[in-house]
Each structure stands twice: as C-alpha cells, then as structure tokens.
Amino acid sequence: MAHIQESVEVNVVPAVAYEYWTRYDAFPEFLEGVVSVTRVDDTTTHWVVAVHGEQREFDTHVIERRPGELIHWRSDGALGGEGTLLFEPVQSRSAAFREALHGATGEHGGVAPADTHTRITARLSWEDKTRAEHFGAAFGTDSRKVKKDLRHFREYVEKRRVDAATTDAV
Template structure:
C-alpha cells in the first residue's frame, strides 16, 4: 500500500471547512482527476476518476464521521483500493488545519511508476491548495451534512 499525508491551513472557521468537505459532489471543482462524485446516501458515494489517462469507477463508504473533527472512508466496490481520513483542527476562530491521509494500492505500471516518483503526493498537495482557494474565495460552504457515523 502507498500512503500520502498533507495538511493545509484554511482561513475559515472549522465548521465552514468541515461543512464544505461533506459536499462530495463539489470535489471535481478542486480535485484534479475527479470527474464526478454521486452521493448515493448519507454514507455511500460513487466516484468517477481519470488520472493519467486511466479512467476508474469505484464506490466508497464513510465508516466514521464526527462533525467538525473527522471523516473516515474506504472503498467498497470497484477497481480502486483506497482508505483515508480527513481531520479538521480549529486553530482559532477563523483558521482551520485540514489534514488528509490516504492509503491506496497502485494498480498497473503507470500507477506504480507515478507512485514511485511522487506524482500522487504532488497531486494531493495541489488539490489541498485548490480546496483552500475554493473555500476561502467563497467564504461560506456550498452546503453541509452534520450527521454522525460510528
């Protein structure tokens, strides 16, 4: 398994950062390679990605979710094997640290080479910067889901 971790400080309150992250269907606006995400229900999403010319579809399940603190997910169907967690830490009333940790199984030669030379690390770092720009430019979230998942 490969692993990447990235943190970024965003200049919005923790509630705003967390609420936006629960809006999975907005991810294509700031995540490279994510073509679409369809939210099936409160804990399941269908992803369509295209990275390096490789198109994949897979389903994820949120296995843990605590408002303003963390979201944990894993793939449950499809070609991609992935597990991750995103955490939210309030640094002050208007600043939040968002940390993403993702583990995945690279498949095929292109993904294995990309992993070896750090392509995924760079992509996650760039996507976190795009999330920062996205939420800070708006100042408010596009929606929210405040439920708990145990």
C-alpha cells in the same frame, strides 16, 4: 501499499471547512481528475474519475464521521484504498500576533479576539496496482497531487467565504 499525508491551512473555522468538504457534488471544482461524485445514501458515494487517460468508477463508504473534526472512508473497486481527513482548529498568525502583542488578558483594545483557521490533514493509503501507480507513489507524484488538490480546496472555500461576505454586506 502507498501512503500519503499532506496538510493545508484554510482561513475558515473547522465546521465551515468540514461543511464544504461534504458537498460531494462540488468535488470536480477543486479535485483534479474527478468527473463526478454522486451521493448514493448517507454513507456511500459513487465516483467517476479520469486516471492516466482512463475513466474509472468506484464507490466510497464513510466508516466514521465526526462533523467539524474527521471523515474516514474506504473505497472499493479499481481504486480501492482508504483515507482520513482531519479538521483541526489552529490559531491564525494574525491572531497569534495580536495575542502576543496584547497578551492573553482579553485586553485587545478593540482588536477582535483570536480567530481560528483549520488545518486539514489528508491521510491516504491504497494498493498501487499498476506500474504508473507504483511510480506515482515512489516518485512523489501522488503526494504533490494531493497537496495541489488541498490548495485548490483552500482557494475554493476562501473564495466562497469572501463572496458570501460580500453578498451579505450588500
């Protein structure tokens, strides 16, 4: 059984990060190898992915969902496994600096109070059935791919946040 745990900090609050992550039809924009994701019902999505030059399909079933906090799912088919995404609020470095500089008294002299970022932690496990899957897990290729996908998600969300703020200001 292969296991991965990777994290990334995103410059949005957990509710926003969670909302963007649950837009399954957008997954091909930031998850490498994902061709499409289609919502079947409230807890099931159908995935088409390209893996090692082959197209594969499978269904994923959400086992537990806590908006803004957690998504836990199990997949069946050729790419069976399970995973959890945790969305945790963390204080941004600039907010931590402002708090250290001005104290926790609330006296910020016009500086905004502490804002939050989100630490997204992905925990994945699956049976590595093929030789390529076994080597991918053993040599860290899968872990690097998950880390890269999380960074792409961060870029995806933060760009849309900036675009939305720009549009709202016009």
